Amino acid sequence: MQKEEVPNLLKKYLAGNCSEQERGMLETWYLKYEEAGFPELSQEKKDGQLEEIWAFLADKIDLPAAEDTEAVYHITPLWPKITAAAAMVLITLGIGFYFYNSPDKVSSVPNGKISHTTQTSKNKAMLTLADGRTIALDEASNGEIAKQAGVTITKTKDGLLVYEGRAKESAFNNIATPKGGQYQISLPDGTKVWLNAASSLNYPAAFTGDKRAVRLLGEAYFEVAKNKEMPFVVYTKGQEIEVLGTHFNVNAYEDEGQTKTTLLEGSVKVKLAKSAATALLKPGQQAVFEYDHLDVSAIDVAEVVAWKEGCFLFQDEDIRSIMRKVARWYDVDVAYEPHISSKKIGGRISRNKSLKVVLKTLSGTDKFNFKVEGRRVTVMP
Amino acid sequence: MLEYKILSDRELTSLLRAGDKYAYTEIYNRHKNLLQNHLYKKLGDLELVKDVLQDLFVKLWDNKSEMPLTDNLPGYLFSAARNRVFNHLSHQQVASKYISSIQTFINEDNYITDLVIREKEFAQIIRQEIDALPAKMKEVFVLSREGHLSHEEIAKHLNISPQTVSKQISNALKILRVRLGVFFYFL
Numbered sequence: 243m244q245k246e247e248v249p250n251l252l253k254k255y256l257a258g259n260c261s262e263q264e265r266g267m268l269e270t271w272y273l274k275y276e277e278a279g280f281p282e283l284s285q286e287k288k289d290g291q292l293e294e295i296w297a298f299l300a301d302k303i304d305l306p307a308a309e310d311t312e313a314v315y316h317i318t319p320l321w322p323k324i325t326a327a328a329a330m331v332l333i334t335l336g337i338g339f340y341f342y343n344s345p346d347k348v349s350s351v352p353n354g355k356i357s358h359t360t361q362t363s364k365n366k367a368m369l370t371l372a373d374g375r376t377i378a379l380d381e382a383s384n385g386e387i388a389k390q391a392g393v394t395i396t397k398t399k400d401g402l403l404v405y406e407g408r409a410k411e412s413a414f415n416n417i418a419t420p421k422g423g424q425y426q427i428s429l430p431d432g433t434k435v436w437l438n439a440a441s442s443l444n445y446p447a448a449f450t451g452d453k454r455a456v457r458l459l460g461e462a463y464f465e466v467a468k469n470k471e472m473p474f475v476v477y478t479k480g481q482e483i484e485v486l487g488t489h490f491n492v493n494a495y496e497d498e499g500q501t502k503t504t505l506l507e508g509s510v511k512v513k514l515a516k517s518a519a520t521a522l523l524k525p526g527q528q529a530v531f532e533y534d535h536l537d538v539s540a541i542d543v544a545e546v547v548a549w550k551e552g553c554f555l556f557q558d559e560d561i562r563s564i565m566r567k568v569a570r571w572y573d574v575d576v577a578y579e580p581h582i583s584s585k586k587i588g589g590r591i592s593r594n595k596s597l598k599v600v601l602k603t604l605s606g607t608d609k610f611n612f613k614v615e616g617r618r619v620t621v622m623p
Numbered sequence: 624m625l626e627y628k629i630l631s632d633r634e635l636t637s638l639l640r641a642g643d644k645y646a647y648t649e650i651y652n653r654h655k656n657l658l659q660n661h662l663y664k665k666l667g668d669l670e671l672v673k674d675v676l677q678d679l680f681v682k683l684w685d686n687k688s689e690m691p692l693t694d695n696l697p698g699y700l701f702s703a704a705r706n707r708v709f710n711h712l713s714h715q716q717v718a719s720k721y722i723s724s725i726q727t728f729i730n731e732d733n734y735i736t737d738l739v740i741r742e743k744e745f746a747q748i749i750r751q752e753i754d755a756l757p758a759k760m761k762e763v764f765v766l767s768r769e770g771h772l773s774h775e776e777i778a779k780h781l782n783i784s785p786q787t788v789s790k791q792i793s794n795a796l797k798i799l800r801v802r803l804g805v806f807f808y809f810l
Contacts, residue, residue, distance in 0.1 A: 248722045248729075252713035256706060263736055270734035271725050272705055273744050277667030291669055292655050295677045299651070303684050305644050 304451045366423030367437065370416040372447070379417075379425065418442035419460075421573035424549075429456075432467035433474060436550045439570045440495070453484075461493045463550045466508075481531050485510040490523075491546045497566060501531040504546040512536060552593050554600070558586040561610060561621060568619075572597040577620045583609045632696035639687050647687075651680060654700050661701065661748070665708055675707045701745065 254260050255268050299305060366380045369388075377388050419425055419437050427435045430448050437443055441460025454474040466474045468487030476483040478494035481501050488508025494501040503512050505523040512529045513520045519536045521529045528541045548555030549567075556564050561583070565576045571593055587607050591600050601612040601619070613620040632653075638646035655676070662672040683690075683703070693699050712721045728734070735741050778785040 248725050249713050249715070251725075252709050256710055256713065262738075266736040266738070266741065267729050267734045268709065268725070269705075269741050269745075271728045272665075272708070273741065273748065274728070275721075275724060276664050283663070283669060287669070288656075288659060288663075291673045292659060292676075295655070295673055295680070296651065298677055299680055299684075302681060303644070303647070305648060 300450050365425055366420055367425035368418045368420070370418070372414060380423075414444050415447055416442055416444045421570050429454075429467075431469060431472075431474075434465040436463040438462060438549050458492055458494055460495050461491070461549070463489075463491045463547055465489050480515045482513050482515065483510050484513065491543075491550075493546070495566070495570070499532065502528055502546070503531075504528040504541065504543055506543050506547065548590070549593070554589075554591045554593060556590075557588045559588070560584055560586050561604075564604070565619070565621060568597070568600060572600075574614075574617050574619045577618060579620060579622045581623050582621055583623065585609050633692065636690060636692055636696055639683075640690055640692070642687065647684060650683075650696065654697060657697070658700060658704055662704055662708070666711070671711070675704070675711065679703050679707050698742075698746070701748075 251260070251264060251268065255265065260268070366378075369377045369379055371377070371388060375388065417425060417427055417437065419439055419441050421440045423439055425437050427437065427443065427445075429435060429445055431454055433454070435443060435456075438461035441458070441462060443459075443462060444457040446455075449472065452472060454469070454472050455477065456475070457477045459478070464474075464476065464485075466485050466487050466489070470486050474485050474487070476485075476492055478492060478501050479496070481494070481503075483490070483492065483503055485508065488510055489506040490508075490510055491504045491506070492501070493504075503510065503523065505525050505527055507525055509525075510523050511520060512523065512531070514531060514534070514536060517534055519534075521536050521538050523529055523538065526540055526543060527538055528543075528546070530537045530539070542557060545555045545557050554564075554567060554571075562578070564587070568574070569576050574597065587604075587609065589603065589607075591603050595603075597614070597619075601614070605611055611622040613622060632650075635646045635650050635653075639650060658676060658679070659672060662675055663669060666672055666675070679700070683700075691699065712719075712725075715721055735744075775785055777783075777788045781788075
């Protein structure tokens with residue numbers, strides 16, 4: 243056989259056209275052939291190559307994160323955790339305050355029954371792993387709190403959550419705050435998210451593909467880490483927000499009937515799912531999505547992000563809008579008697595105060611009175 | 624969510640054919656090291672190995688629906704690797720060392736025509752790759768399965784962390800599964 247024929251023989255083999263004898267020749271050669279004298283490679287170098295291959299595959303096929311990609315990120319509470327003992331003291335003080343300051347403007351608050359509305363521990367959230375397991379982050383003790391296929395989640399003594407291990411099967415994790423809860427998360431790309439009460443965020447344990455996509459229910463403030471190659475996209479009901487790296491707040495509570503996107507820094511693009519409407523926001527602007535249209539206006543951003551700083555900040559808001567915020571924070575239901583004033587009011591109240599203090603402050607406007615029965619607050623003229 | 628690590632190669636293949644990305648991921652993780660070692664021995668160039676392995680896995684995804692439902696997934700992957708090597712060689716210069724090597728080999732006329740014997744030898748190659756496991760991984764594995772020591776005891780014995788022990792054992796188990804697969808279907 244001539245040398246020139248060897249490449250042709252290989253092509254024939256690959257096309258499946260070899261005779262049994264030709265196939266035997268090539269396959270036996272392959273069995274015996276081994277490169278001589280090539281350098282022994284370190285495991286690190288080999289692993290590095292395999293990781294590179296995986297990165298390529300993950301990119302091309304849109305796969306979850308590689309097994310060998312260490313995904314380490316943190317979930318940090320907004321405030322230092324207040325101990326149960328301190329909580330008890332506050333509750334006691336709250337009740338004491340009630341007895342010594344019988345309600346004047348806050349009419350007919352029944353005795354007792356207000357301890358549950360005294361805000362003490364705000365760093366409440368529920369973490370749901372890809373396999374469906376849930377962990378109460380405020381109750382979890384320090385140390386290892388969960389293992390999900392290859393990933394160990396540890397809570398440090400500072401209340402920090404650390405993900406360690408391989409994010410391969412992470413798919414989507416979910417963090418949800420109850421009414422009256424709030425939590426801060428650092429996503430794997432460095433983006434910080436403050437989650438307001440009664441909200442949830444669905445996020446991958448590692449970002450792959452051509453965009454960083456998360457899904458939000460409720461309200462959150464985002465400080466998105468810059469990455470021009472991979473836009474950050476926030477999906478809410480009927481709307482998506484695309485950003486490259488910026489600070490903005492999204493209020494997408496279902497009971498608000500509107501989705502408000504407020505930009506503090508940088509630029510974001512707001513797009514509706516069911517129509518071609520888009521808006522490019524400048525800092526200080528807010529896009530309001532309602533039904534099928536999108537309106538952009540300039541607003542005072544301080545009001546929008548006051549919640550993040552631990553405040554209610556109302557600027558010319560009607561009582562219903564105010565009470566929706568109060569209800570989410572103090573976990574109460576709100577009812578309205580007829581003939582409630584539609585007058586708009588403003589003011590700033592710390593969210594660390596008890597419900598009683600907040601209602602008292604509101605009633606100080608002389609426009610409203612309140613009745614508290616258990617978890618139910620009735621607004622009266 | 625399914626625990627993919629405990630699935631057999633056949634189950635993984637079946638899931639992959641249906642387009643399951645996690646099954647694909649597990650197949651990659653389970654077999655990447657052996658394939659890499661093997662290709663490096665044949666090609667002697669890590670960059671080239673990377674290209675071949677990458678190409679092999681891209682094609683595995685692209686052609687997933689046509690994959691045979693085999694119990695011998697390592698055999699399938701090694702055959703695919705061999706085809707990629709042949710493909711690479713078919714584009715080589717006639718004067719290259721590979722072509723010369725094949726030429727010399729053919730002229731010596733000592734090849735095996737019996738496919739079954741060749742396949743057995745091929746399985747032998749795969750086993751050798753398995754035996755070439757990192758020493759520590761082997762040691763941990765033997766202590767666990769034959770010495771019946773707990774992870775904690777092994778960790779103390781070898782002065783490593785229990786996490787390392789768990790990881791080594793899970794890696795060894797993966798490889799053992801490959802080994803059993805090979806024993807079952809080649810021997």
